[in-house]
Amino acid sequence: MISMAGALNLALRDAMAADPAVHLLGEDIGTLGGVFRVTDGLAAEFGEDRCTDTPLAEAGILGTATGMAMYGLRPVVEMQFDAFAYPAFEQLVSHVSRMRNRTRGALPLPLTVRIPYGGGIGGVEHHSDSSETYYMATPGLHVATPATVTDAYGLLRQAIASDDPVVFLEPKRLYWAKDELRPDAPPFGQAVLRRPGRDATLLTYGPALTVCLEAAEAARSRGFDLGVLDLRTLVPFDDETVCAEVRRTGRAVVVHEATGFAGPGAEIAARVTERCFHHLAAPVLRVTGFDIPYPPPMLERHHLPDVDRVLDAVTRLQWEEA
Amino acid sequence: MISMAGALNLALRDAMAADPAVHLLGEDIGTLGGVFRVTDGLAAEFGEDRCTDTPLAEAGILGTATGMAMYGLRPVVEMQFDAFAYPAFEQLVSHVSRMRNRTRGALPLPLTVRIPYGGGIGGVEHHSDSSETYYMATPGLHVATPATVTDAYGLLRQAIASDDPVVFLEPKRLYWAKDELRPDAPPFGQAVLRRPGRDATLLTYGPALTVCLEAAEAARSRGFDLGVLDLRTLVPFDDETVCAEVRRTGRAVVVHEATGFAGPGAEIAARVTERCFHHLAAPVLRVTGFDIPYPPPMLERHHLPDVDRVLDAVTRLQWEEA
Amino acid sequence: MTVLERPATSLLPEPEPYRVLGTSAEPEPGLWTRLYRELVRGRRFNEQTTALTRQGRLAVYPSSTGQEACQVGAALSLGPRDWLFPSYRDTLAAVARGLDPVAALGLLRGDWHTGYDPRAHRIAPLCTPLATQLPHAVGLARAARLRGDDTVALALVGDGGTSEGDFHEALNFAAVWRAPVVFLVQNNRYAISVPLSRQTAAPSIAHKGVGYGMPGRLVDGMDAPAVHRVLTEALARARAGEGPTLVEARTYRFDAHTNADDAGRYREEAEVADWRARDPLTLLGSELRARGLLTGDVEEEAAQAAERLAAGLRAALGADPPLSAADLFAHVYASPTPQLREQAASLAEVTR
Amino acid sequence: MTVLERPATSLLPEPEPYRVLGTSAEPEPGLWTRLYRELVRGRRFNEQTTALTRQGRLAVYPSSTGQEACQVGAALSLGPRDWLFPSYRDTLAAVARGLDPVAALGLLRGDWHTGYDPRAHRIAPLCTPLATQLPHAVGLARAARLRGDDTVALALVGDGGTSEGDFHEALNFAAVWRAPVVFLVQNNRYAISVPLSRQTAAPSIAHKGVGYGMPGRLVDGMDAPAVHRVLTEALARARAGEGPTLVEARTYRFDAHTNADDAGRYREEAEVADWRARDPLTLLGSELRARGLLTGDVEEEAAQAAERLAAGLRAALGADPPLSAADLFAHVYASPTPQLREQAASLAEVTR
Ligand SMILES: Cc1ncc(C[n+]2csc(CCOP(=O)(O)OP(=O)(O)O)c2C)c(N)n1
Ligand SMILES: Cc1ncc(C[n+]2csc(CCOP(=O)(O)OP(=O)(O)O)c2C)c(N)n1
Ligand SMILES: [Mg+2]
């Protein structure tokens, strides 16, 4: 049994041991081991040149990491919290995502940006954003987000080994969740059915997976057999698995923490509908954070999708017509 | 007859004359009158304190404008090009969009960010982004984009008069398009049917409106009677008008220049489907820019939605089943 | 074009931090006892809030213990029409300025993001994203001047925050505009775990001023009268239309970064002890005592004021704040969009 | 903690820009004639490219006419293993470094974003978003040093670009890391229409160095041997592990910002004339002539090289480049996602 933070730590350690080109940069990742301790012990083991406490400037971190990647290294950047990645937005969008394309492939950019994201940990303002939409909407980036310790390890190793930039979103509230670490994480771009179900499919990822599994369990007593599909990577998107599953059940609900309007669920619902229209008994519904700035700690439970809201959506899938 | 740039200039002039709290900030907006000449003559007329050439730093521009709004002014910021607004992303997302909410309404932020956006003008790298998704996905911002000179004037006056922050996206390739300026622009949040049609509805905004009107005209000879709906503001979104229209025709195609994946069309398609599912004869399709970084000038015509691509989508609306 | 447009030497900081305590400076008994009283209250505020945080009454608390001379010096140097732009560590500065402590702690308690009306108190929201409040201060200061008001803005930032691009852009705009704004860097030598030597190679943070054409001043951040004096001068300069000043106060946080931090991982106890020996409260208290200015009345009154503050905090923060989920939708826009009205209704349904 | 950690005075720039021409400096005939030849070629390059742009053969051209001493001085000071980080105005620097001019002009011609392999030539892509290439240079320099290579990075930026946060962050990282990187600011006194006085109130841009703990140097940007000397020294310093340097070159662009700009709106002809009197080409030519170093052979050869360059440009840019819409999808990722394959196929369908 290992926590997700532990699995991520192990992935970094193994990647650094396997490839001297892997360098970590971030705020407080050295002596302190990161505010979530994901880099714990790595500066001591690999030296401060491999695990470097930078000055406090996120654009500078990502910009210098970009230069390091241009020289052939494989930087892994830690942003301390979701909202504190915004200062680096220009570097990410205008450079990191485009360097390969800009140079017709001559200058690939193997760079991983780790971002702890999402809420549910009682964080004050600016510490709980779900910012995945911004990255999904930026061509040239891969976007991965683990929901299990196996994926935390496996997807992070794959991200670091990738010759493309990866935004690696770590669900903060799962950092301390413990589970068995298995060596067999499927590759990027492959969704995984976490629970089979006949009646409808919950499409989800990252921090909302737990809620979906609980909702599916709770739905059973109400006579619904719900499947739960974990997308794992938002880019690339696994149309094949997702559509196969939705075509089978004919009903789907997308569940995520990010705000709904122009959020990840919009793309997921739209593309599933485009591809599975005549198999759908009801429109693909969305259960998401509201279209509001992330609430203060004492109110966040109202904002986060929970079992009740998922079940409510399920009951609105027009069963009477089935 | 007036160009869109002229109409915007007039809107700024009238707003400045009407309210001494209106202040313009940006790069090259003073003596030069802006690289698109939208602020031409305003520094001479209102003085450099009202129309100010700032140092070259977009976060600084938006950040200081935020402070000016906190003191009760109504700043209007010009970002020189779409991609050059990215350095100001943190100020926009973490402050501008949230100031009112953060203070329970005590500190409203009446601030307009004008951003020339989109392609089709032969601009080199970083001069043709369609960045509206980023702003749509940020609660607390209004997002407006005119496609006519009447809306250029009317929506900009409304944006400046709004007590909320507005991202005002100006389609670069329409700057020089001339038309009659009418005084009756409808309010924010109201979509306008630019062309009625019985068979299907094209949902669009900004730079793609012209393409849609041409496509509708061309479709007539192929026996399709297409309606064209101009959304005008992406936030707030006019569900009522959009759904009424789509329910009537039963078919819809969303057309925009921005990349498709997790783009504006995803939200539009998803919400239209949620609300009009049983009226739809076919899934809502999307004709958008490809999921790639904006191409170099000599290749941009392949990327931009054109009449052929719109018509192709229309023919895929499963007419055989009608 | 070939000569320097402005003389540079006048902008460089003095080599030693400015000090009042322990020097031959003329004492200012009224001011010093006022500062002393606020230091005592401030220390108590930090301790009580830390204790309440340990009891789970706040989400998090970044204590300013050790930095009270900066917090109090900043607050007391401001005129009533001036604005304060605090960072997340500067709750005490807001309280010393007169803000209701419970309102000041709203962000960290977690019932809302900002617990007070910034305009009513001329205190900007406590700012979490580092250095992002600095351009706000510049813009507000400029707006005030354009309006003909003699308002000055005082913006607080940490040593770590000076590395952010926003620091650079704010100082540059301020200098170009000669905006009436003063920047106070509380250099407590750490940004969470990262020591100053990894943050900058500059001779001092105050040396950054010259690159913007503004004077940089260095002050002993444990010496409350010195901080007060340097800020008062800088504010007067700004008010007189002479432009912004960058002030670096050398200080130290005695506690960990926040209650969630483990400072033992990155700094030595001996270092902490060295700095505790320069406790701002002790320094001022000793000087007052040595000069016979610390009467029993003053001490007594200060202690009582501190206890009143602490008791008030315990009472107010011991109770649960009133919460309303409807607030989530009420202030996103001036009036809710149709979509938000729908969402508010759907939540009301569930929570009813 | 009370004294300055580093001496500051050694970091401040000399009050007058460094000059070689017109001084008693020992001539370096070989270098000077090489610089002269490149200036002649450079001027011709700017003029020919401007003409081709007027004919519609390029999307846009930001000319460096007037700034050739900086462009050529930068290129010729670099060793073969060093990297150049140019901005959008620095095509000439890339060409003077030996890059095929047509490849160098790819961005501005518009057939692709970058027309060459940056690694093969050690020239980063011409960078449009201002100052964003500076942190890249710092990171690359650091990576080289970590790898044990003696590569130095030279990054170019304009006076306007120094206002961006990225400038600040890059210089700060460079100094803290003692990265082998040199920053050359071509201060041509305008950022499009905005004059220097609206950009900064600093005594000079070189004065910004001290705020990072790096030396700032000032050089006459019209004096090619002076630019070459100052950069060579700074590069040597970096290579020796002594850290970064900030160099400010005082120069001027004779032409408008780009062919699309109307410089008459914001600057006086008299000012342009004053600067044209300090044309870098004339300055070096006169000095060489006065010293008897400009033989007919040298002049002839330079003129011919310039004409060859111009003729090559006319020939290559006169023809339409090969274009492939399939390229749009080929390099977004190492291998296209299923979605991109679908999109490429759909486009191929249409364009077939
Ligand atoms: C933009 C941004 N990046 C990162 C953080 C996370 N963070 C919070 S406090 C802190 C250290 C701040 O150090 P300093 O500026 O010296 O202030 P101090 O905590 O010492 O008062 C960091 C990195 C943040 N709040 N904002
Ligand atoms: C981040 C960013 N903001 C704005 C622009 C638009 N822009 C292009 S060049 C320019 C002026 C640059 O001035 P300077 O840095 O002095 O360089 P110069 O043009 O004089 O060589 C501006 C504002 C840009 N390219 N990037
Ligand atoms: Mg600090």
Ligand SMILES: [Mg+2]
């Ligand atoms: Mg310039």
